[in-house]
Amino acid sequence: MTADVSPDTSGTRGAERPKLTAPPNNEGVDAAVAAARRVVASLLHAGDNSPAEMAEVATKLNAVADYLDEHAPAMEERMVDMWAGEGVTRHDPVAGPENTIAPPLPLAGSEDGSIQGVATLGMPYQGPPGYVHGGISALLLDHTLGVANHWSGPSGMTAELTLRYHRPTPLFEPLTVSGRQVSVDGRKIRTIGDITAGGECCVSAEGLFVTQHPPRPR
Numbered sequence: 001m002t003a004d005v006s007p008d009t010s011g012t013r014g015a016e017r018p019k020l021t022a023p024p025n026n027e028g029v030d031a032a033v034a035a036a037r038r039v040v041a042s043l044l045h046a047g048d049n050s051p052a053e054m055a056e057v058a059t060k061l062n063a064v065a066d067y068l069d070e071h072a073p074a075m076e077e078r079m080v081d082m083w084a085g086e087g088v089t090r091h092d093p094v095a096g097p098e099n100t101i102a103p104p105l106p107l108a109g110s111e112d113g114s115i116q117g118v119a120t121l122g123m124p125y126q127g128p129p130g131y132v133h134g135g136i137s138a139l140l141l142d143h144t145l146g147v148a149n150h151w152s153g154p155s156g157m158t159a160e161l162t163l164r165y166h167r168p169t170p171l172f173e174p175l176t177v178s179g180r181q182v183s184v185d186g187r188k189i190r191t192i193g194d195i196t197a198g199g200e201c202c203v204s205a206e207g208l209f210v211t212q213h214p215p216r217p218r
């Protein structure tokens with residue numbers, strides 16, 4: 001049986017609603033991640049520098065990475081820690097404030113059951129000239145639909161994701177990414193979403209998710 005998902009506006013569930021964006025919890029980490037994001041973007045502008053100049057940059061960056069590795073717990077320990085709380089919001093590749101490859105896209109839920117976030121993407125996410133890579137749009141939508149499920153009801157793993165690219169998605173402009181769970185049928189969850197720029201739909205998505213949660217590391 002398919003249940004249409006209608007928003008819970010009773011107010012009783014409000015207090016238990018999950019946080020969809022991790023609040024800052026360590027200004028040093030946030031500053032380091034912001035610096036690393038700058039490095040990723042700056043490297044894309046530095047292609048004409050000489051091999052000697054860039055070799056010097058590589059030495060400096062490797063020194064930073066060596067320092068971080070020397071002061072980090074083992075991977076197994078870090079995984080346990082990562083998944084100890086709500087889990088996905090600090091390290092995930094879309095909204096995670098600790099993940100340098102995340103744009104980031106902070107997501108917030110609305111009382112109508114939908115969720116939204118705004119991000120402006122730069123060079124690291126380029127596909128066609130001046131536009132977002134289609135795979136990056138798929139990443140943003142897969143994640144947003146998954147989090148919309150977490151917001152509304154049962155969540156799960158993506159089984160199928162269908163995208164329609166209506167028009168090129170611009171770089172360097174605010175993009176609004178939205179998602180909403182539409183139905184739950186046993187373990188099967190159907191969720192929709194889109195990416196808009198200046199009010200125009202660039203990409204729309206329909207996802208089938210299946211209730212399944214891989215065990216958390218412990």
Ligand SMILES: CCCCC/C=C\C/C=C\C/C=C\C/C=C\CCCC(=O)SCCNC(=O)CCNC(=O)[C@H](O)C(C)(C)COP(=O)(O)OP(=O)(O)OC[C@H]1O[C@@H](n2cnc3c(N)ncnc32)[C@H](O)[C@@H]1OP(=O)(O)O
Nearest residue numbers: 087088142143146147150155156157158159160188210212
């Ligand atoms: C990362 C998400 C989970 C972690 C969540 C953790 C905490 C929650 C907290 C917050 C949530 C917040 C954020 C989540 C964020 C992002 C979401 C990212 C999502 C992902 O990045 S996730 C990675 C990519 N994803 C995979 O890596 C899946 C690989 N895959 C499998 O693990 C299995 O394949 C599985 C589990 C999908 C199903 O396997 P299964 O054995 O459990 O179930 P089964 O096959 O019996 O299917 C049951 C019914 O679904 C139908 N069905 C299945 N697949 C279908 C398809 N493709 N098309 C049409 N129908 C399909 C069948 O036909 C049957 O239908 P019926 O009952 O009517 O016969």
